[in-house]
Amino acid sequence: MKRLLYPLLLVSGMASAQPAAPTVIAIPPLTSPDSGARGNEMLAVGWEATEVIAADLGQTAELAPLKPNRDDYYAYPEVTAPTFSKWRSTGAKALVMGFVQSRSDGRLTFGCYVYDVDRGRELARKGFVIAPSEWRRAAHKCSGVAYTALTGAPGMFDTRIAYVAESGSGEGRMRRVAVMDSDGENLRYLTNGTSIVLTPRLAPKAQQLAYVSYADGRPSVRVLDLALGKERPLIATGAMSFAPRYSPDGSKIVFSMMTGDSSNIYVVDAAGGLPRRLTTSPGVDTDPSFSPDGSRIAFESDRGGSQQLYVMNADGSGQRRISFGNTAYAAPVWSPDGSWIAFSQRGPGTRRIGVIRPDGTGEAILTTGPGDESPSWAASSRALLFQRSDTSGRSTLWRIALDGTEPKPVTLSQGASDPDWSGAMD
Amino acid sequence: MPRLFFFLCGVGLAGSAASAQLPGLRRYTPADHHQPAAPVVQGIDAQRAEFAAQSGGTTVYFGVGSAIVGAPAKAVLSAQAAWLRRHPEVVVRVEGYGDAGDTRDHALALGARRAEEARDYLLLLGIPSAQVSTTSWGKERSGLGRAVTILVR
Secondary structure (H helix, E strand, O other): OOOOOOOOOOHHHHHHOOOOOOEEEEOOOOEOOOOHHHHHHHHHHHHHHHHHHHHHHHOOOOEEEOOOOOOOOOOHHHHHOOOHHHHHOOOOOEEEEEEEEEOOOOOEEEEEEEEEOOOOEEEEEEEEEEOHHHHHHHHHHHHHHHHHHHHOOOOOOOOEEEEEEEEOOHHHOEEEEEEEEOOOOOOEEOOOOOOOEEEEEEOOOOOEEEEEEOOOOOOEEEEEEOOOOOEEEOOOOOOOEEEEEEOOOOOEEEEEEEEOOEEEEEEEEOOOOOOEEOOOOOOEEEEEEEOOOOOEEEEEEOOOOOOEEEEEEOOOOOOEEOOOOOOEEEEEEEOOOOOOEEEEEEEOOEEEEEEEOOOOOOOEEOOOOOEEEEEEEOOOOOEEEEEEEOOOOOEEEEEEEOOOOOOEEOOOOOEEEEEEEOOOOO | OHHHHHHHHHHHHHHHHHHHHOOOOOOOOHHHHHOOOOOOOOHHHHHHHHHHHHOOOOEEEOOOOOOOOOHHHHHHHHHHHHHHHHOOOOOEEEEEEOOOOOOHHHHHHHHHHHHHHHHHHHHHOOOOHHHEEEEEEEOOOOOOOEEEEEEOO
């Protein structure tokens, strides 16, 4: 798969980095080989899908879609033979085309093609056979095909975001675990708001979710099966437990548990069983996060006198400090491609989001604060969601790319905290 | 019944002895009967009020980022322990809080450590472990930088 000339991530030299200009991409309305009333129906689905694709790609820092124009229709044969000269004149460097076709079994074939306009060359193509109701997911997958073809990074559009939805304000605000598709559609509330809930964390395919609940009066991790709606406590003892995260294969959950006066890190099978202790230092060890190959765990510890970032092997051996700043470093989260660890940095009166290499080099602060925390990676490893709290205590979700562009707010109808962005669902 | 009688006498004597020693304290006069009587509170609210009054407060404070029980905190906890020894039927919960500006899970852990350290001091003073439980509110409720002992029942 050939890629367009692409700016590398600029994060290692963030201080002086200027974000690269995004690549202009044309997304004319998807066409259909069908004719008559059926053809019109398919064109209507194709138009909705086109708008979804443009919205998806417009969220990224790397791509700038031209606004889709419903009059830019093209005939079905053009899907594989675009008129490149027309798109060159619009300034577009890339082009997404495709079609929606009805099948005799009632399902739809969804075709997606990505072109390099300057070179007049196909970069990628992919087809999906879907139920008519799944057209939105197919559009997200097409967005992913285009994003991957143009940037080399995995797509992050067919994903879900879990977060804590906050309505009302102050101490009495209602907090519920919410899950939505990454474009904001299909919002569902998974708890009823009677207890304080914190830190929902999705399993890799977003089929399960672990979170912290105060239903028993003390914080404890619970595991919820999203399909069955069944819930259980992660551990049988009544100890305070928090900060859960799944292993990359979904088979294990790392978390913090209070043992006596100290918070230590434990791992347990996601299906249940006895937790195994990984850290033994006095004080606070918390916020564990697996590396994408599952071999290592990043965590935070105040064993050296202040909160700093550490990395250890997945069995607890080889614990090593990787951050050495004067301020506190907290809540490390390993990127899906393994190359970065995002964190919250806490200085006097400010919390900001940063990234650091797993070997402790390349540290860069991405946001200005003053109330930023809880970073969560996009599947692309090129963007993060995080929580920004204002002085009144109201929290909202923001999204920032690693290339130095300004963070953008995520549009939600209410307050939100503790975002967790899943990997691709299949 | 005779024991109760002696107990009441003792309280009465101690009260008058104490007031006799305090300069400027207004002596009992029949005129006081004209003031409305204070409402009689009973049950857990009364116990909570008594506990708060006799233990020098329900709240102990910690330094920023610290779970160390300092001298002022020890004085409060000692008074709490003295009261709890007299009320073995009462169960309390120590609720710890994190600091402002902290990250969520560190605040949770720090609040838990503060609650556990305060509880440990109560146990050191002879309070049975079953009488004291703990929780942490991290930074999820207002009350940062402290641990509060709450009467549960």
